[in-house]
Amino acid sequence: MSDTQTLPADRPLRAGFHGFASRLIVGTGKYDTFERMAAALDASGCDVVTVAVRRERLVNEAGASLLDHLDLGRYTVLPNTAGCFDADDAVRVARLGRELLDQLDHPGKDWVKLEVLSDKKTLLPDPVGTLRATEQLVADGFAVLVYTSDDPVMANRLKAAGAAAVMPAGSPIGSGQGVLNRNAIAIILEMLKDGDPGYPVIVDAGVGCASDVAVAMELGADGVLLNTAIAHAADPVRMARAMRDATAAGRNSYLAGRIPRRLYATASSPWDGVISYVPGE
Amino acid sequence: MSDTQTLPADRPLRAGFHGFASRLIVGTGKYDTFERMAAALDASGCDVVTVAVRRERLVNEAGASLLDHLDLGRYTVLPNTAGCFDADDAVRVARLGRELLDQLDHPGKDWVKLEVLSDKKTLLPDPVGTLRATEQLVADGFAVLVYTSDDPVMANRLKAAGAAAVMPAGSPIGSGQGVLNRNAIAIILEMLKDGDPGYPVIVDAGVGCASDVAVAMELGADGVLLNTAIAHAADPVRMARAMRDATAAGRNSYLAGRIPRRLYATASSPWDGVISYVPGE
Amino acid sequence: MSDTQTLPADRPLRAGFHGFASRLIVGTGKYDTFERMAAALDASGCDVVTVAVRRERLVNEAGASLLDHLDLGRYTVLPNTAGCFDADDAVRVARLGRELLDQLDHPGKDWVKLEVLSDKKTLLPDPVGTLRATEQLVADGFAVLVYTSDDPVMANRLKAAGAAAVMPAGSPIGSGQGVLNRNAIAIILEMLKDGDPGYPVIVDAGVGCASDVAVAMELGADGVLLNTAIAHAADPVRMARAMRDATAAGRNSYLAGRIPRRLYATASSPWDGVISYVPGE
Amino acid sequence: MSDTQTLPADRPLRAGFHGFASRLIVGTGKYDTFERMAAALDASGCDVVTVAVRRERLVNEAGASLLDHLDLGRYTVLPNTAGCFDADDAVRVARLGRELLDQLDHPGKDWVKLEVLSDKKTLLPDPVGTLRATEQLVADGFAVLVYTSDDPVMANRLKAAGAAAVMPAGSPIGSGQGVLNRNAIAIILEMLKDGDPGYPVIVDAGVGCASDVAVAMELGADGVLLNTAIAHAADPVRMARAMRDATAAGRNSYLAGRIPRRLYATASSPWDGVISYVPGE
DSSP: OOOOOOOOOOOOEEETTEEESOOEEEEOOSOSOHHHHHHHHHHHTOSEEEEEHHHHTOBOTTOOBGGGGSOTTTOEEEEEOTTOOSHHHHHHHHHHHHHHHHHTTOGGGGEEEEOOBSOTTTOOBOHHHHHHHHHHHHHTTOEEEEEEOSOHHHHHHHHHTTOSEEEEOSSSTTOOOOOSOHHHHHHHHHHHTTTOTTOOBEEESOOOSHHHHHHHHHTTOSEEEESHHHHTSSSHHHHHHHHHHHHHHHHHHHHHOOOOOOSSOOSSGGGTTSSOOOTTO | OOOOOOOOOOOOEEETTEEESOOEEEEOOSOSOHHHHHHHHHHHTOSEEEEEHHHHTOBOTTOOBGGGGSOTTTOEEEEEOTTOOSHHHHHHHHHHHHHHHHHTTOGGGGEEEEOOBSOTTTOOBOHHHHHHHHHHHHHTTOEEEEEEOSOHHHHHHHHHTTOSEEEEOSSSTTOOOOOSOHHHHHHHHHHHTTTOTTOOBEEESOOOSHHHHHHHHHTTOSEEEESHHHHTSSSHHHHHHHHHHHHHHHHHHHHHOOOOOOSSOOSSGGGTTOSOOOTTO | OOOOOOOOOOOOEEETTEEESOOEEEEOOSOSOHHHHHHHHHHHTOSEEEEEHHHHTOBOTTOOBGGGGSOTTTOEEEEEOTTOOSHHHHHHHHHHHHHHHHHTTOGGGGEEEEOOBSOTTTOOBOHHHHHHHHHHHHHTTOEEEEEEOSOHHHHHHHHHTTOSEEEEOSSSTTOOOOOSOHHHHHHHHHHHTTTOTTOOBEEESOOOSHHHHHHHHHTTOSEEEESHHHHTSSSHHHHHHHHHHHHHHHHHHHHHOOOOOOSSOOSSGGGTTOSOOOTTO | OOOOOOOOOOOOEEETTEEESOOEEEEOOSOSOHHHHHHHHHHHTOSEEEEEHHHHTOBOTTOOBGGGGSOTTTOEEEEEOTTOOSHHHHHHHHHHHHHHHHHTTOGGGGEEEEOOBSOTTTOOBOHHHHHHHHHHHHHTTOEEEEEEOSOHHHHHHHHHTTOSEEEEOSSSTTOOOOOSOHHHHHHHHHHHTTTOTTOOBEEESOOOSHHHHHHHHHTTOSEEEESHHHHTSSSHHHHHHHHHHHHHHHHHHHHHOOOOOOSSOOSSGGGTTOSOOOTTO
């Protein structure tokens, strides 16, 4: 792959107060060793890693901390409120994350990925608690990136409540089902970007493989966040690389303007203006 | 994307007498200018380009030939029999292609992508003519890469007739529908690779966007061949880049071993052996 | 179709204070004439028709009212709050509907199909307003059948708020897309029927054709509500008949216990205990 | 379901020398008892039952024959060549079936459902053997209803060879996957009915549940043939009833002219000419 072609640069992913070259955000949970986590993050090409505040200071039997295994100069940490099942708890955890990152003078101190979950079984977001916590954290000055279902009206209400980015689920966390409802994501994109094309919509949760990421990006999402698909693949590092390339592929496929879908191509008008045409090329 | 990670190298794509690093084969038809074609081929990262023999010597008003615009040291030309609607015509065109490439002492002289089409409207392959032409070209010493439908039994008969690779259609040529029947491609892969895992199966035709390529590769295809999806995208060069990355992404996603699909993830057994677990990470 | 077979009877559809033989609920809007509406309702085999309260007393130039064209002895009217874009308006309209049906001494006076819509363009439900109106109408003594998105957590919250039935959308009203996210409907059914198998879940909105209805019923939904798919079909009366049969077909297909999906059937174990087996039967 | 509406009658299903009210053809294999088979056939409302010639004279331990359990006055038997793996064997079996039905003076003597299978594992049709056997049986004067893949060109070649009906597989026999490639079935219908709208195309194989049948009929197929989906359902008689209703539903849904699919409905033009419109009805 020794191509020499250079494409005009894409605009960065903007979310909160930050801008990033990579449109893939990667989680840090569920790995078997810190070494494998670090290698997978590296292979993913990500600029942002999300860390559950609840676990951040946990140490294993050898006394190792998660943050010891992250290059905090390379990655911007996006603290998240995983493990929170009501708004109050999520707000408290978000504040704790800010405090910890502030002590480290890390740029991730000013944002949070908000999760208010309904139950431990499905891990689906609770819309009522999510909306309330968003309002509180916005009032607190956070840039709130908020995990929600693919319900367009709820997504729009979260934007209206001041969320810095909305993160609809493609499918349930860890389900590996990809984007189950492309129609819903398309409506979210239309609604939230109406008159505000730069507003970030990041598909979060449910991704299982590279094509799932490409599908999300081809719909016009600004980015994708995933964790289990890499961490629990048979070969996490190779899957991380796949996800890096799928993010770029999906983004460029979206920007490049795809051909229409048809029952079959006809040999008529589409070939006007081409150098030559041979049926079946 | 400044990652430093190096993955263990994949085996090359083997087809006919050749081996290639890239698993993406790209067509040369339907471009508006030779310059755009050359730029797209470059961006695609391909090692093999397929050229319709019927058009190869065509010159435009300025006297330019297609081959003048291909770096024949960089790319291996795979001559194809596009535009042939019966076996005899396809055999004659294949021999003409061999002759032309032999005069150029080009390594592409020993293989051919066989197309025997049924009609100009659907451009679907004719199974009867395709099988007969395959038998003749194999007897002629060609490495025959044969375009066919996604019918597994026909694919298996073509392999039995001596085809060097079988190239099932994801959907009709130029339709942009991607892989319409994943079940059929999966059975083809199971049948043709049974006891012969290195036998090449390359998805040819129907691809519309990057995720379509990733899907084909994730099914376990050895490669993908496409033309219209790049040549007729609004921005062919950017789409070529998308296809390059999607091929790599799909291949690595296949090799990496994806997580299973589930209605929803449960917080139970999958988390055994992980450093830590927070619900909703 | 002169079959003589009688199946054990299915339990009735229970919703609110009522029970019905038919599991198909049909709307009354969007018809070109009252006569066609009446014929379509008849052909649909429905027991319940839903009527927008906002329109119920409207008369056309000839002075005809919608209710004049409904056999109020045959059909139970389910008043709905279509056209309401906030909770207060929906509550007021629901009360008005109760009053009107009470004056007619019609059994439909004690229930309501609640719609609180977000906007006139997408007609998607507003979750916040929907939840609030549900709480108020339940407090008012209504049996509330509530239209909502396919977000399982929101559906569960509406049940917890006292809704007599939850009516998730298969896809946006009038879109004709059918059930876009089978996974979401399956989780709703699992959640809402957990320990309460008789709790009614009725798929409402988005249905375009007969197979869409069958899919919804095969997932285990208790019923389907639709309007546009019949009223705007080229032949509404025939489509109504199709929907009647599709509802029965989908219900029986669910109850009968379908065969599993497999890449292909194998000739091995499934044939134990059959009278005889010939491959390919 | 006490509707009084009568629809204009549909034209009968024509195939071979026959015409039938029901568009569902049902197999007779894989049942656990003859009684259940008879009850399921009855509930299915079918007019035609297909019987494997190879098994027709088999008797169980009690000396019972399959034909003893079929009402030969009610059903037209369509003999099939299940269990044949080459053209010669299929031709021989077809002739044997004709002889047996001729002795019974049964109208099914003049037609055959041709299956030439590739292997016992996938039960997929062999295109080469199928085409050859079709030619021979047509020359023998049979009305040949021929099982084939969903490859449109092969389907068209079989029609050209004189087949009385073409029966493309929705998916592999017994797989329960339904119609995997709607695009392919649509092209088959377009090709084979071009200038010959009455030519019968019957989807055969792969059906798992009622919605699968409805989908096939909505595509415009003339009928559906199935066996395993009923015989191996948990409750075959109820599933047979579901399939009867799904066939009628799908047929009427096709004839009635469905609404278009849209991202969402808009409140604008579609409502011209309606009695009244309330958003969200």
